[in-house]
Amino acid sequence: MAPLYFLDLLGTVAFAISGALVAMNKRLDPFGVFIIAFVTAVGGGTIRDMLTGRLPVGWMNDINYMYTILVSTLIAIIFRKKLRFWSKTFFLFDTIGIGVFTIIGTEIGVQAGFHPIISIALGTMTACFGGVTRDILCNDIPIIFRKEIYAIACIIGAITFLILQELFENTNYMYIGTTLIVIIVRLLAVKFKLSLPTFYSDYR
Amino acid sequence: MAPLYFLDLLGTVAFAISGALVAMNKRLDPFGVFIIAFVTAVGGGTIRDMLTGRLPVGWMNDINYMYTILVSTLIAIIFRKKLRFWSKTFFLFDTIGIGVFTIIGTEIGVQAGFHPIISIALGTMTACFGGVTRDILCNDIPIIFRKEIYAIACIIGAITFLILQELFENTNYMYIGTTLIVIIVRLLAVKFKLSLPTFYSDYR
């Protein structure tokens, strides 16, 4: 199995579980839990494919995504009582999904020959759009607009990935390493409560 | 006129009226009523076409959809005072639209050669997405996430359709019969207040 495909399924598992956790927290019925898990898992890749014209979108041509999300949702439902530390579990899976999908989206942009800035934007959208849709459907203010340097972590990882690709040949280590960079930057940002400077003290 | 095309226009009428009723209930101006009617009627088919790459989307290539929605909206506005039983009328038209669009979306998936599960998902999305968009634009919590076995009715109808297609040749009776299955399952589900079992009694 190609490493990018393996990473894609890993990100699908992580995001599906994060979506299922939010949906269960909102007391949705089992079908609603599956729908939110599904949208969270494939939302970013779907918008990326619709924008770039990779149609039909990825999950329609490969039934493995559907099965992966179904199993992940079932696991989340079955183990819901074990999750003593709900918010930490959610945060972990959300972060893994973000890391994986950033690099996949950026690589797809590179392969399609887009400008590096557009590739970075594609990676960031792939990573963030599923979570944004999850939050909108669950009627939360999208986390991306409120907290932390969520998207900045994606951008740092994507830029690192593009620089490494310029310097070296593509290797599996490069995918995994830059995925870890996104994850670590986000973990550090949350741990040390890093955020972008604001400028509203002087703003009427 | 091909039966699928006739059913498509029938579903368009039903969803346009359901959208117009919600919009009038929200006291939107006539243009807003038309927009909500339009989005409700074409929303599901539009997302289906964008995901599968049937572009431009259906209603852009056939002006009859636009005329159908315009006339349906006018009828809904003109007869608004006759609607003594608003919620029942809304529910009826919403259910007809769901039934029709489930089978159309599933059939399009089959014709495009997708996996049966993907075809079922396409049918369900075609049926449900217009109503979800209507509810989001009107600032309601999407009905699909809150009540009844809305989407389950679509899935049961779509599976029946796929099984019948395996067993027999495609006939107009099959389209109409499976559309009725979706409608009847939903009506029964609401009448007997059926819903999926939840599992939150034990959930912290």
Add this chain to the structure above:
Amino acid sequence: MAPLYFLDLLGTVAFAISGALVAMNKRLDPFGVFIIAFVTAVGGGTIRDMLTGRLPVGWMNDINYMYTILVSTLIAIIFRKKLRFWSKTFFLFDTIGIGVFTIIGTEIGVQAGFHPIISIALGTMTACFGGVTRDILCNDIPIIFRKEIYAIACIIGAITFLILQELFENTNYMYIGTTLIVIIVRLLAVKFKLSLPTFYSDYR
């Protein structure tokens, strides 16, 4: 530079600034301000391109849009303290964007050979969808559903454009003149508080 391309960048500047103003009003961090500016500026054209199959969507193939939005956002941030009359400034830029994008969207519909009514709808969507997305992301009720004859101004401008195209050859004056018609109709509508007649006095 082709006049349509120049107008497109002008509309991008106007909408980016309008989005940045709304985002700063909501106290988003600099990255959030950029995202909202970006979505507002390219949202309408993106949905138009996704519906009609012009993929990848426009801004992915031309990095100038990205640069234009980045610079516009920076200008909006830098000059935020100079904006004594926030709501008037916002309204001005929003209106310029609407005027420009209405005509561009309509012209793209004409060039693609769509029915005139579909071309008008494309122009109106190109003009309005960015603002609707901005309002949804910032958790406001979309302005288009609440106030003024927002979309009616687009439709009047688009119809005028189609009639002039029938009567005369395409000229730059025609683009600019019909853009001004949209802008003026909206300004007059707001000044004189014009709105569509409602019919709810008699509605239960």
